[in-house]
Amino acid sequence: MEEQVGALWHRAITRLSERRHPFAAVTLEEVAVPIGIFFRALGGDGGLQVEAAEASAHGARRGFLQRLAGLDEKVELAWRDERSLRLPARIDLFAERALNRDLYIWLAALAAQQTGPTRDWLVESQDQARRTLSRFPGLRPRYRRLLDAHLDLRPDPRALPADERAREEAIRLALKDPGSVTRLPTARRPPYPVVLWLHPDPELPAGACSDPSGGEAQDIDRDAAVESLGERRRRRAERVAMPEKDQGLITIRMENILTWGEHVQVDRGTDEEDDLERARTAAADLDRISVARDRQASGARLKFDLDLPAESEDDLVLSEGILLPEWDWRKGTLCPNQCRVVPLIAADATPCALPEHLRRTAHRLRHQFQALAPARVWQRSQSDGQEIDLDAYLRFATDRQAGAGTHADGLYRDMRKGARDLVCLLLSDLSLSTDTWVDDHARVIDVIRDSLFLFAESLAATGDRFGMLGFSSRRRDPVRIHSLKDFDEPHGAGVRGRIAAIKPGYYTRMGAAIRYSTRLLAAQPGGRRLLLILSDGKPNDLDRYEGRYGIEDTRRAVQEARALGLTCFCVTIDERGNDYLPHLFGTGGYVVIRRPTELPAQLPVLYARLTA
Incomplete structure (x- = not known):
């Protein structure tokens, strides 16, 4: 009652x-x-x-x-x-x-x-x-x-x-009348909030600083990636002294506890909340989360970091790497020699055929892409060929009749296959977040692998020169670049074997990967050069590259590539891509694939539209 x-x-x-x-x-x-x-x-x-x-x-x-x-x-x-x-x-x-x-x-x-x-x-x-x-x-x-x-x-x-x-x-x-008041009279109480103005004293949110133990490894849970805007709030933080362990709530009358405690110990051991939903609700009720450093050594520690594999188990390192700059958006300067990019190639990749479940789609795409291949055309003024070039012969005969000294060169024409003056480099994100699941039956890395298979089969049908790279990083040294196909390498079982061997890596230092790809692509001959970037999330890494720093460095790298005449385009399966990709690539420089499972079939079609 x-x-x-x-x-x-x-x-x-x-x-x-x-x-x-x-x-x-x-x-x-x-x-x-x-x-x-x-x-x-x-x-x-x-x-x-x-x-x-x-x-x-x-x-x-x-x-x-x-x-x-x-x-x-x-x-x-x-x-x-x-x-x-x-x-x-x-x-x-x-x-x-x-x-x-x-x-x-x-x-x-x-x-x-x-x-x-x-x-x-x-x-x-x-x-x-x-x-x-x-x-x-x-x-x-x-x-x-x-x-x-x-x-x-x-x-x-x-x-x-x-x-x-x-x-x-x-x-x-x-x-x-904005501008008519220069001083606010004092009073005992704060004024009633003015919702038509911005916050008078916003505090630094706890999430504004990069967590050195965070990074992409904390984003593995797909459920956390789809929370609504209303749930994506940041808490204010304050640093406090660590309370004594022996002081608890035993001597306090429970009816005097009106709200949740203000102190939340970050490095907790046995007092974790088992009910995750209740823990989330409790955190949402807190205005301020207090953080303290516990100087007592822990009895056990879970190291939430990623160590590089042993050399015997790792991919084959092709060189010592090169140093590349990085854009510091706070200082507005390009800092030289900030990242070391190391190229690798799969050491144990076994040549293989196209997977059975992709063969029907690949057959259809090959037929479609063969229509993009240039038709056979007559090459004139050849020193040898199938037929005499009448125009060239008439010019030769006229000059000879006029007494001009001419040589009987270039009097033939030959029917040869034309070529599109185009070269493409596909740069694929192989970070740890690709180990997540989509639609409960496939991982993101599996979707990317199928996309690379079909992309290579489609471009091989056109005759276009193309290369493929994968990348991941662990801080600024090293940024790992995995070679999947060189520009001059014919597509075949060896390339398929390297594609089949890709696996989730570490983090996403996208700016360094784009700068390295820009160097390779800019050195290739071609009237049009396309850098196609395949990603599943925002740029990030263990260090300060998390957040705005990584966004601005990637944007600067894209601008540098376009200044060299390259076309940069990003394909992402990140449903939040519209939040940050316009700033990185411009409104027409990216596309968001809403259903990740459609990426393998959509990627070659998108390439066809970009290069039509």
């Missing part, structure tokens, strides 16, 4: 105090793609990804019913850092769905005008709003509607104490 009465009371008081409008809600997942395009179109940083912002406690004055129901303690405000544009995962502040959507648009436009870290929240927020309305006057009617709706939600200044009243009136004036 007590539980039923409590549930009824909770529903009743929540209904009375609720100020949100769930039926008019708009989620970030619905608008993430158009908002990202809109943000970049207004001049926003193209390297930022749209992610959900974490709610934070605002500490402002709340009404009696809100305090009684425990509502409106937190608010989701927009902000941006060097990696992401963070927007509320869900907006249901207004009764009209169109207004909630307009708020996403306004916040994205406002963030595009942010020039650096916020030092004076009031002044800089007004400057951002003024610049936005000045540069994009079409947003003024939308801003006016949002302003009227937001002012209705803010507390009435007449009901506030004198100090809070003066501050609320100043904020209202700053919203109505």
Whole structure:
């Protein structure tokens, strides 16, 4: 009975105090793609990804019913850092769905005008709003509607104490006339959140720094890769001292524990939460995750890192490698000799025939690609050939009759096979994430292997010169480049054997792999040279290459390749590819294969379209 009465009371008081409008809600997942395009179109940083912002406690004055129901303690405000544009995962502040959507648009436009870290929240927020309305006057009617709706939600200044009243009136004036207020009056309580402005004091998220023990190995779980935008939130972190092990909760009365503990020991042993769903819910309830260094040696340790195989079990190293530069986007400089690229070739690859399950598809593709092969054409002015070249003979006879000294060379023509002036290099990602499963019956590495098989069979039918490489990395030394087919090597059982021997490697230092491939491809003769990149995820590695650093270095490597006249195109099976690939390759420089199992058949067809 007590539980039923409590549930009824909770529903009743929540209904009375609720100020949100769930039926008019708009989620970030619905608008993430158009908002990202809109943000970049207004001049926003193209390297930022749209992610959900974490709610934070605002500490402002709340009404009696809100305090009684425990509502409106937190608010989701927009902000941006060097990696992401963070927007509320869900907006249901207004009764009209169109207004909630307009708020996403306004916040994205406002963030595009942010020039650096916020030092004076009031002044800089007004400057951002003024610049936005000045540069994009079409947003003024939308801003006016949002302003009227937001002012209705803010507390009435007449009901506030004198100090809070003066501050609320100043904020209202700053919203109505951006730039008119230069100083915010002080008060005992923080002001009511301004949802039309960016976060006044966003803290560095815990995920903003690269985890030296993380990397791609933590992304193996495919379930974690498909979580929604609303779940992809980052937590604020603080470093604290390690608590004493002997101090626990035994002497504390359990009814005094109101929430989950603030300290979360990272290097836990026996006290792990077995219920993963409950652990996720608990983590979502924490505003701040505290991290401490435990200086006591662990009795047992699981080393979550990847060691290179023994030399006897590894691929054959072809050379000591070459040193390549890397782009440091923070400094804006190309740092020389940062990566060592080591070429390898499978030492135990047994020549083999095409797998049985691919033969029918390969037969169909070969017939289709043979149509791309150039027709036989007459080659004129040859020193020897099937027929006399009448035009050349007439010129020779005329010159001889006129007394000009001529030689009887190039008087024949010959029917020969034409050639497309095109060369292609396929660079395939062989990182550890390719060991994941798709559709519960095939691994990503198996899909990539089948794609390479069919790609090679198709291009062999056209006569185009092509090469194939695979790559993975373990920090910047070494970046491993696996040779699958050289440009001058005929396609056959040996190439198939090396393709069959590929296996998941380590991490994805894509910039170094692209620079190495660019050197090889640029040295090949050809009127058109295509660098085709096959990937299943973002660039990353164990070190600082994780995150924005890897994205910007890869983008720079693509720009360098295009400056040499190469065509760079990326094919990915990463369903989040639209978040970062436009920044790397441009809007027309990539394609996302939604169903990975379709990649083997789609890759040759895509090549045909690119080279038509």
